[in-house]
Amino acid sequence: MPVKVLSSGVIGVNACPIAVEVDVASGTFGYDTVGLPDVAIRESKQRIQAAMRNSGFDFPNEKIVVNLLPAHVKKEGTAFDLPIALGIIAATYRRFAANLSDIMAVGELSLGGGVLPVRGVLAMALDARERGIGRVMVPLENAAEAAAVPDVETLAVTSLHHAFQVLVGEQQSAPLPVVEPLPPPKTRSDLRYVRGQKNAKRAIEIAAAGGHNILLVGPPGCGKTMLSQCLHGILPELTQSESIEVSRIHSVAGLLTQGRLVTERPFRAPHHTTTSAALIGGGNGFPRPGEVSLAHRGVLFLDEFVEFKRPVREVLRQPMEAGEVIIARSAGTAAFPACFQVVATMNPCPCGFYGIKDGGQSCRCSSQAIQNYQARLSGPLRDRFDLQVVCPPVPRQLLLVEASAEASSVVRERVCAARSRQHKRLEGSGFACNANIVGEPLERLCALDPETREMVGNAMDRCGLSARAFHRAARVARTIADLADSPTITRSHFAEALLFRGYEA
Structure with a gap:
């Protein structure tokens, strides 16, 4: 009789319920995985066979069929290693099968039998709670993010043998790790040290207070980048619901550090050579979150904005308005939250000194070059910036006096x-x-x-x-x-x- 193990996959930032059915029957040896598995799942046979052998279990020399339900949904990744192995052990030894009815299991297996971390555990734990599943069995490295979901018991395991002992009641799950919060960055800029730029500082304060997009235009060295970094330092902390929301995205992207939830608003600063797929999201198979989603509830800083390729700039139009991106690929369609504020900087012309009347610098660009340069930023895209501020050069007398402006705090x-x-x-x-x-x-x-x-x-x-x-x-x-x-x-x-x-x- 087949054994069913509850598991979960990830599509976009949402978890998809997956049931792993394992049937071990007498007959000629064979191992088949059905239900639209990807290459990583098909290769799991070798990992599971070695992990079982090195954990003290005999791999059955019989006909094994693994069915991943629902069969019409494409599955990918290594998170199904643990539930498949548990299903094979339960079907072979006829033990603990009844204990699997209220447990969702995910985890990658090493050849030695260790259980390795996987992406998207926070989304999977949230999905388990919505499905009424009372316990989730996850790798120890993912236990902190799973434990952040209330009303779901987290069973942290370190190996396949440990998972077996937990299921038969011979051992307790591993203690949940105590995760210390990350210390604040030491290099964060402070408005106190920004000289001059009274209007720009006021605009930065307004942008931070209301979550508005802001464009800073000025010559090189006037403080545009420093002002942009200061904006991140005056933003309020994430609320609890926002923290879960942002951490869910970072979990799917595999960016959570030791399972820590994100408590500080993201600050993403992609280089101007980045591609549209990296900015918006995409990739082969199931789409992955891009920079706009990783900046959700935070700041997307685009330095030297007009140096980004035009298609990369223009692809921002829709998410800046809608607050989400929907990406369609051959493997499926995924919606990613993208409610971020853009902080962009640019020079007024190719040399950077157009319109500067003092400071010892003058523009060397032709009128046609200036026009072409400013035309790189299209009207519809410029219209999406709530605040558009010109930053003049800083007078040298302000640079030579002690900083006395308001601090970021x-x-x-x-x-x-x-x-x-x-x-x-x-x-x-x-x-x-x-x-x-x-x-x-x-x-x-x-x-x-x-x-x-x-x-x-x-x-x-x-x-x-x-x-x-x-x-x-x-x-x-x-x-x-x-x-x-x-x-x-x-x-x-x-x-x-x-x-x-x-x-x-």
């Missing part, structure tokens, strides 16, 4: 207070911050008084604001009001929002 307090006001206002709406508000809530939460509406109407007529530009300016104005602890958007709030888009109110 002071600015962060204001940002956290503004975010707290947003959370209270947006509770139950499904929006995390002002930058995400769309539809009817945008009309209601960003309502304008008659005086402000008249000013905005004049600005739209004079400057030709698109509907997208108007809505993005309204969100920024709502964030400026939150920083001022104002329940309503006033004329001055909206005027400042328009100025940061390059429009005069």
Whole structure:
């Protein structure tokens, strides 16, 4: 009679329930795996055979059939090694088969019988809870992320023999590892040491408070990169639900360190030579999360933005609006969350000094070269940046005096207070911050008084604001009001929002 072992696979960032059926019957020796396995699963025969032998179990010299259900879903990876081996042992020795009904097992096997970590255990544990499975058997290295899911007992095992002893009640599962939080990075930039750039600092504070996209334009060495790194330092910590959300993505990508959940907002900074697939996600077989998903609930920093290839830049349009990416490949279609804020920098021209009137530098570019360079950033993509700030060169007298500006810790307090006001206002709406508000809530939460509406109407007529530009300016104005602890958007709030888009109110 076949033995069934519950397991799980990963499609996108979601776990897919998989049942492993193992049948051992008398007859000519053979080993077949059915149910659309990939190469890694087909090769598992050799790993399982060696692991069983080195763990003290006899590999049956009979006909073995492994069926992975549901049969129409493609399976990949090495996470099915452990459940297949347990199924073969249960079918051969007729022991502990009844104990497998309430256990989901995942893990890769080494030739010596050790159980090795796999990707996506957090998503699998969350799926087990939703399916009503009370226990999950996972590699010891993955135990911390599985234990983060409440109402599910984590059975951490170190080897195939250990897993067998746990199932027959001869030994306890391994103690869950105590995972210390990662120390904060020592090299984080501080706004206190940014000289000058008053407008840019204000824009950085607004962007952090509301989760807005920001574009910094200026000559080389004016502090654009440092300002971008400072933004990450003034962001509030992830909430518990956001931490699980972000950690789920990083678990699928295999980026969790010792099973630690992500508690700090991600800061991803891909090089300008990156490809569209690396940025958005993809790969052979099942799609993998890209940089935009790894930056979910955090910052995607794109230094020298116009140096990215045009298709790579333009592929950002849809996720910057929708907050998710849907990738279709031959193996299947996967949806990845991608609610991030873009911080991009660029020079005003190829030499970098266009428009600079002091500082000892002058532009050497022709008017055609300047026009071509600035045209690399398309209008629709530029329109998606809520804040567009020009950073002038820093006067040398400011560089020679002691730093006396506000520290990032002071600015962060204001940002956290503004975010707290947003959370209270947006509770139950499904929006995390002002930058995400769309539809009817945008009309209601960003309502304008008659005086402000008249000013905005004049600005739209004079400057030709698109509907997208108007809505993005309204969100920024709502964030400026939150920083001022104002329940309503006033004329001055909206005027400042328009100025940061390059429009005069």
